[in-house]
Amino acid sequence: MRRTDRAALLPVALERSSDKPMHRQLYDQLREMILSGRLVGGERLPSTRTLAKDLAVSRNTVAAAFDQLLAEGYLEGKVGAGSFVSGELPEEALATKGKIVDRDGATPRRRGLSKRGQRLASLRQPRGRRSPAFSVGMPDVADFPFDVWSRLMSKAWRRPPIDLLANAEPAGYLPLREAIAGYLRTARAVRCDAEQVIIVSGAQQAIGLAAHVLLDDGDPVLVEEPGYPGVRGALMAAGAELIPVPVDDEGFDVDAGERMAPEARLACVAPSHQFPLSVTMTLARRLKLLEWASRGDGWVIEDDYDSEYRYGGRPLAALQGLDRDGRVVYVGSFSKVMFPSLRLGYLVVPPDLTEPFRAARAALDDHPSTIAQPALATFIEEGFFAAHLRRTRKLYSQRQEKLLSVLQARVGHLLDVAPSEAGMHVMARFRPELAARMTDVEAVERARDKGLSLSCLSSYYAASNGHQGLLLGYAAVPEEQMAEAVDRLARVLEA
Known part of the structure; x- marks a missing residue:
């Protein structure tokens, strides 16, 4: 099989009528791509032969630009692999990287969102990597x-x-x-x-x-x-x-x-x-x-x-x-x-x-x-x-029963949990003892450190009105793992 150059395609345009040498034009454009973040650390560049062919210039022209970028620390060479953008850039690059600049080179003022944009952004709930315990709406994909x-x-x-x-x-x-x-x-x-x-x-x-x-x-x-x-x-x-x-x-x-x-x-x-x-x-x-x-x-x-x-x-x-x-x-x-x-x-x-x-x-x-x-x-x-629905309906029903049993035994003094006739989660309201010690937002944040994905009831209200509770998804939690997951939750709530 013929080997192909899988490096990035570079949007470079050289002006042959310019007084500036073409190797300098190529150097300037590649440097600007690195400073602006268009080329990131570790990204592989095309070989000098491939880039020279793409630009219809001599290989020496490309090699001269690469040599200068290598010398200044913008690129690094790996024997047998080619040229790559440096992971650690020169101080000048670090000072410029990530800034949005206008045509005069000045950093513009922060641009504001529309009122609609601000309202939409406020709806976004923080969510990192979702854990099966107790992520709301997460099905058992293993099944x-x-x-x-x-x-x-x-x-x-x-x-x-x-x-x-x-x-x-x-x-x-x-x-x-x-x-x-x-x-x-x-x-x-x-x-x-x-x-x-x-x-x-x-x-x-x-x-x-x-x-x-x-x-x-x-x-x-x-x-x-x-x-x-x-x-x-x-x-x-x-x-x-x-x-x-x-x-x-x-x-x-x-x-x-x-x-x-x-x-x-x-x-x-x-x-x-x-x-x-x-x-x-x-x-x-x-x-x-x-x-x-x-x-x-x-x-x-x-x-x-x-x-x-x-x-x-x-x-x-x-x-x-x-x-x-x-x-x-x-x-x-x-x-x-x-x-x-x-x-x-x-x-x-x-x-x-x-x-x-x-x-x-x-x-x-x-x-x-x-x-x-x-x-x-x-x-x-x-x-x-239909067969998948029948199978998962039975499976999720059994998992809800198991979760309710374990919750009652382990944290029944802290959470008031009622069975649900439908869905993939149960709602657990805070009992007075727990509500006096922490909010549901705090509980969710602490649970995240324990590898649990909870949702707080208060976040689903448009206005703050004192509702405190947790939504516990159970569909993706196997029954044999339920007790250990609830035990981690109990340590969060009892802290």
Whole structure:
């Protein structure tokens, strides 16, 4: 096999009509790339022969520039390997590196964010490396049938048709949309066909697309309080004014929302499994919400979060299935039921909105990636998806039971934990003794040092109101590791 030069491509342009020698021009441009950080320490440069060929100059010209950079400490040579950017640059480079300079060479003043940018940035929660214990929303990827998945991916891309490579539909791969529509009709009682399904990169993009189509800048939107920051971010990025509406034991309080923002025409809710409180919206509240939307020519975005994992009680149909007036935009995702990096979700829109939504999808993002869509379509059609859901539903139910048992025995005096009928996490509220000693934010920070990934309840409220608690994800924690993980948590809380 012919050996190729795998070094970086350098955007160098030499002016042959310039009075400055070409080796000096090359030196200046390479030095500027190093000082500005465009070439980083340890990065390999092309060989003098390759670069001379690229620039149509003599090899001696390139060698002269390299020799000067080597002599000044910007480059270092490795025998048999070539020339590399130095890991330790000269003092002059260290003084300049990383600064943003204007055309006069002066460092400009710090640039400010827009008000929307500041609000969006404030929603970002600190997150480093996620640990299985007790990361919220993290599935057990070790249990996923990757042998099947890799076979389906390989089959789809062994000889892909041209339409899959270059003529993607804005709404997504039709066989996948057909498979999703069939699954939703059966499993979630969603009234839809493939034409109403639009593929996106996840629930947040789905909510953002719906907001762009249905809202103008400054329009008020009713959102759950507490609620998921990703939902709020997607709506805020579309220019919405968020109206936090309290969630109680019956779910989203429709009457309170009407009182708080009578002019609102859009509500975004998770009726089947609210995050983070895990409550389910009652039928009476669901019907009242649909009546509110119909009466005021409004809309409801239904985020069907974690609906696949329900362990107790009767299966719940989607809110969209109760809608007879075409007021609900249904949102779902495969991130939690398969694996997060899959980045595939979907909307189901009312029939008369399919064309506006497709046009908006194309305008904002042209079309979704088709890399995984054919494999996912087959994964659903051939029953692998349903089998995976059955297996993980049983597995996660057992893990929740184990976690509740261990928590009660080890930290029951500090945390009040109730079982959850659905989802992949339980909520643990602070008992007075613990609340007097630390906040949930402090608990999360201390737990991070112990290798635990917790989420604090207070961070999901738009306004500070004294709610203190922890969200404990259990789906990715094997039962045999549960006791040790809870013991680490206990040491954090008892400190």
